[in-house]
Amino acid sequence: xxxxxxxxxxxxxSLVRPVAAxxxxxxxxxxxxxxxxxIGLVVIVVIVLFCFVGPFLYPTDQTHTQxxxxxxxxxxxxxxxxxxxxxxxxxxxxxxxxxxxxVGIAAGVLATVVGTLWGSIAGYVGGWVxxxxxxxxxxxxxxxxxxxxxxxxxxxxxxxxGLIVILGFVxxxxxxxxxxxxxxxxxxxxxxxxxxxxxxxxxxxxxRHLLPNSVSTIVVAATFQVADAxxxxxxxxxxxxxxxxxxxxxxxxLSAGLTAAYSGRWWLIVPPGLAVILVVCAFNAVGDxxxxxxxxxxx
Amino acid sequence: MSILTTTDLGVSFSTESGTVDAxxxxxxxxxxxxxxxxxxxxxxxxSTVALAAMGLLSGNATATGSAVVDGHEIVGAAEPxxxxxxxxxxxxxxxxxxxxxxPLTRVGAQIAEVIRNHGDVSAADAAARAVDLLDRVGxxxxxxxxxxxxxxxxxxxxxxxxxxxxxxxxxxxxIADEPTTALDVTVQAEILELLRRLAADTGTGVLxxxxxxxxxxxxxxxxxxxxxxxxxxxxxxxxxLLRPEHEYTKRLLAAVPRLAVAxxxxxxxxxxxxxxxxxxxxxxxxASVADGSDGSDGRRGAAPVVDLRDVSVTFGRxxxxxxxxxxxxxxxxxxxxxxxxxxxxxxxSTxxxxALGLVKPTSGSVHLFGSxxxxxxxxxxxxxxxGIGVVLQDPVASLDARMSVAECIAEPLAVHRRGxxxxxRRKRIDEVLDAVRLPRTLASRAPRxxxxxxxxxxxxxxxxxxxPRLLVADEPTSALDVSxxxxxxxxxxELQDDLGFxxxxxxxxxxxxxxxxxxxxxxxxxxxxxxxxxGATLMHPTTxxxxRLLAAVPxxxxxxxxxxRVERLATLGAVxx
Numbered sequence: 001x002x003x004x005x006x007x008x009x010x011x012x013x014s015l016v017r018p019v020a021a022x023x024x025x026x027x028x029x030x031x032x033x034x035x036x037x038x039i040g041l042v043v044i045v046v047i048v049l050f051c052f053v054g055p056f057l058y059p060t061d062q063t064h065t066q067x068x069x070x071x072x073x074x075x076x077x078x079x080x081x082x083x084x085x086x087x088x089x090x091x092x093x094x095x096x097x098x099x100x101x102x103v104g105i106a107a108g109v110l111a112t113v114v115g116t117l118w119g120s121i122a123g124y125v126g127g128w129v130x131x132x133x134x135x136x137x138x139x140x141x142x143x144x145x146x147x148x149x150x151x152x153x154x155x156x157x158x159x160x161x162g163l164i165v166i167l168g169f170v171x172x173x174x175x176x177x178x179x180x181x182x183x184x185x186x187x188x189x190x191x192x193x194x195x196x197x198x199x200x201x202x203x204x205x206x207x208r209h210l211l212p213n214s215v216s217t218i219v220v221a222a223t224f225q226v227a228d229a230x231x232x233x234x235x236x237x238x239x240x241x242x243x244x245x246x247x248x249x250x251x252x253x254l255s256a257g258l259t260a261a262y263s264g265r266w267w268l269i270v271p272p273g274l275a276v277i278l279v280v281c282a283f284n285a286v287g288d289x290x291x292x293x294x295x296x297x298x299x
Numbered sequence: 300m301s302i303l304t305t306t307d308l309g310v311s312f313s314t315e316s317g318t319v320d321a322x323x324x325x326x327x328x329x330x331x332x333x334x335x336x337x338x339x340x341x342x343x344x345x346s347t348v349a350l351a352a353m354g355l356l357s358g359n360a361t362a363t364g365s366a367v368v369d370g371h372e373i374v375g376a377a378e379p380x381x382x383x384x385x386x387x388x389x390x391x392x393x394x395x396x397x398x399x400x401x402p403l404t405r406v407g408a409q410i411a412e413v414i415r416n417h418g419d420v421s422a423a424d425a426a427a428r429a430v431d432l433l434d435r436v437g438x439x440x441x442x443x444x445x446x447x448x449x450x451x452x453x454x455x456x457x458x459x460x461x462x463x464x465x466x467x468x469x470x471x472x473x474i475a476d477e478p479t480t481a482l483d484v485t486v487q488a489e490i491l492e493l494l495r496r497l498a499a500d501t502g503t504g505v506l507x508x509x510x511x512x513x514x515x516x517x518x519x520x521x522x523x524x525x526x527x528x529x530x531x532x533x534x535x536x537x538x539x540l541l542r543p544e545h546e547y548t549k550r551l552l553a554a555v556p557r558l559a560v561a562x563x564x565x566x567x568x569x570x571x572x573x574x575x576x577x578x579x580x581x582x583x584x585x586a587s588v589a590d591g592s593d594g595s596d597g598r599r600g601a602a603p604v605v606d607l608r609d610v611s612v613t614f615g616r617x618x619x620x621x622x623x624x625x626x627x628x629x630x631x632x633x634x635x636x637x638x639x640x641x642x643x644x645x646x647x648s649t650x651x652x653x654a655l656g657l658v659k660p661t662s663g664s665v666h667l668f669g670s671x672x673x674x675x676x677x678x679x680x681x682x683x684x685x686g687i688g689v690v691l692q693d694p695v696a697s698l699d700a701r702m703s704v705a706e707c708i709a710e711p712l713a714v715h716r717r718g719x720x721x722x723x724r725r726k727r728i729d730e731v732l733d734a735v736r737l738p739r740t741l742a743s744r745a746p747r748x749x750x751x752x753x754x755x756x757x758x759x760x761x762x763x764x765x766x767p768r769l770l771v772a773d774e775p776t777s778a779l780d781v782s783x784x785x786x787x788x789x790x791x792x793e794l795q796d797d798l799g800f801x802x803x804x805x806x807x808x809x810x811x812x813x814x815x816x817x818x819x820x821x822x823x824x825x826x827x828x829x830x831x832x833x834g835a836t837l838m839h840p841t842t843x844x845x846x847r848l849l850a851a852v853p854x855x856x857x858x859x860x861x862x863x864r865v866e867r868l869a870t871l872g873a874v875x876x
Binding site: 198 | 328618656657680681683684685687688689691692693696697698699700701702707710711714715758761762765771
């Protein structure tokens with residue numbers, strides 16, 4: 001046969017399309033084209049600024065009761081009115097939001113970290129270790145999280161940190177399954193096998209190949225976990241098991257305002273309710289956007 | 300009247316990065332009872348033409364021009380009209396039989412469903428006809444097999460079921476898109492035989508989409524060659540394959556690895572005693588027929604670089620155990636290339652993985668560079684491993700998409716040469732890029748930006764960066780187009796001449812192995828069927844299995860192939876008689 005040493009046949013060369021961006025830049029570009037996700041991101045930034053910077057621009061007293069100012073409707077002095085003990089509702093929205101966001105984000109991140117470690121170990125080691133670890137996850141998923149939370153709350157009264165740890169440890173199960181599946185496919189990729197064949201260590205396989213390639217999955221999982229955790233904080237506090245007075249969060253505010261809602265004081269209920277809905281939707285939109293952005297063909 | 304006529308057919312896809320014209324100005328026709336082969340390399344648009352003729356293009360595609368099937372215009376036709384055509388007037392056989400069937404429905408029921416979709420047939424009649432069809436496509440005991448689920452059938456039988464579904468309503472046009480690409484050569488020969496018989500019996504026109512020139516020679520009456528979305532040459536199969544006009548067709552045919560076969564007639568009459576020896580050899584470089592040695596170890600002085608002795612591998616245990624390897628002996632000596640061939644499930648990849656230390660043998664021993672892999676520990680084991688280079692099949696999965704080409708190539712250096720300065724490292728990367736004939740500027744690019752052939756050369760560069768004594772290549776070119784395969788093999792051969800590494804070359808393609816390897820090991824169901832020098836083993840095989848394997852490989856010459864087909868059938872007839 002005659003040697004054809006052209007660099008590439010014309011037929012094959014047509015397959016090579018000029019690709020300008022790297023994987024990450026491509027992902028950013030895709031994300032920016034997703035209007036809903038960008039709106040979600042803006043909403044999150046605005047609400048975070050509102051809760052953490054807002055109190056400096058709009059300082060209010062959220063510790064002392066001021067019964068003279070109780071139950072005022074929204075007006076010039078109090079833009080969103082006051083509650084039954086005279087706290088300014090706008091200030092309280094910021095004050096409670098700080099707790100909701102902090103606990104939600106921290107618990108979501110904690111759940112993702114625990115889930116990632118658990119799932120990646122199970123997936124990478126495989127065999128009976130995987131079987132045992134995944135049966136633990138199955139068992140955990142079979143028990144409703146709310147039931148566990150109720151039992152724990154009946155025993156102790158958690159502070160902010162306690163709440164983060166508890167919420168984190170009831171919601172790591174789903175991310176652990178996701179990451180395990182990702183690890184299972186990645187560890188059998190040809191480039192990992194090649195590395196193993198020439199004597200590369202497990203640490204290198206995990207650190208250089210498995211983790212960088214599952215970052216996208218982890219980030220997306222984390223975003224959804226944060227949304228779930230914020231909702232979970234609201235549940236727990238609504239049931240009166242959250243942070244204790246005078247501290248509060250959006251769920252706690254809803255709970256406190258519930259009785260007043262029937263007497264027409266809507267400003268106790270609507271703002272924190274809307275805030276929770278807005279933040280959870282925003283995180284979900286961002287998660288969706290990230291998932292689509294990372295879904296780059298030819299990985 | 301033509302059963303399929305396309306006139307100036309064009310297809311464009313709108314993608315994120317703009318509109319891509321996949322097919323431009325394609326005009327072709329298929330007459331009743333005729334087979335037109337549409338050939339081309341990946342990306343040539345041949346499958347897109349087939350899908351356009353079925354009206355099955357994806358949502359982001361726009362078709363222009365005209366495609367007329369049996370008097371019905373397909374381009375721009377409404378979905379209900381297309382649905383009544385598909386499966387009755389025109390039907391399709393896809394590449395992958397595993398995904399073409401519903402895994403949860405019995406095959407008889409799937410065929411019956413196709414029949415009832417297009418005619419007022421009672422369930423009982425449809426079921427009876429399904430059994431008939433299974434009989435026609437050559438499935439043994441069809442009445443029982445109709446009750447089987449797809450997973451209970453072999454790949455070849457599944458493809459027969461897919462064909463039964465395609466011919467269920469006696470279509471006038473059958474479109475077969477790479478119908479045998481996922482199958483072993485012996486099964487491929489049977490399926491082609493079946494399709495040929497069915498088409499001849501019923502006068503069905505066939506549009507055969509394939510990249511395999513051997514299949515074209517075996518099956519087609521006329522050929523259309525596609526390049527970058529357009530047809531560059533059309534003609535009878537003899538004209539196009541034997542007297543190509545267009546530059547591209549010539550280049551394509553020159554790149555097809557040809558199996559050198561013993562002179563026709565000789566192999567059939569008597570078992571191994573071929574004396575007429577005038578082989579149709581067209582460049583079996585490594586294979587020297589004159590070399591009488593059987594290549595068993597011991598005849599060569601030095602110890603083999605890798606030595607598998609009586610290796611068995613069993614996956615699973617108890618009743619579900621799979622005996623992937625059963626006591627095989629394979630040795631590769633310094634500087635030589637050993638081709639490991641066999642059909643799917645023969646254990647050839649498992650054997651390569653045992654040699655690489657990725658799979659632990661259940662019993663037997665593996666010696667790498669004279670040391671027993673079982674006793675080597677820690678540092679010694681790692682040092683042994685640094686003498687191995689690896690190239691695997693999939694050009695996409697072989698390189699980590701998150702790394703640059705330079706990082707991919709440097710990975711073995713990072714494992715075994717920790718102290719190397721980054722300047723030295725960069726120098727070494729440039730050296731191996733030169734060696735595999737890739738421009739140095741590729742170093743900073745992402746693997747995603749490279750073509751399949753370039754990626755496999757990057758894999759090769761990575762394998763060579765530590766100057767290995769043994770290269771293990773598992774189907775390194777089977778995912779590539781022939782012209783690209785040729786370049787990769789050429790580079791590999793030159794490097795081996797320069798660097799003198801031993802090579803264990805796993806492949807299902809006998810023609811490639813014949814060109815590339817000095818010795819060949821034929822595997823079947825986990826045992827070594829036959830081994831020896833490539834020249835002797837592939838020209839004058841001593842076992843029936845190797846002979847059957849060789850006879851089933853279609854050669855890209857319609858005249859020779861027709862003769863081979865007749866002989867193959869005669870041999871098979873003699874065996875069964």
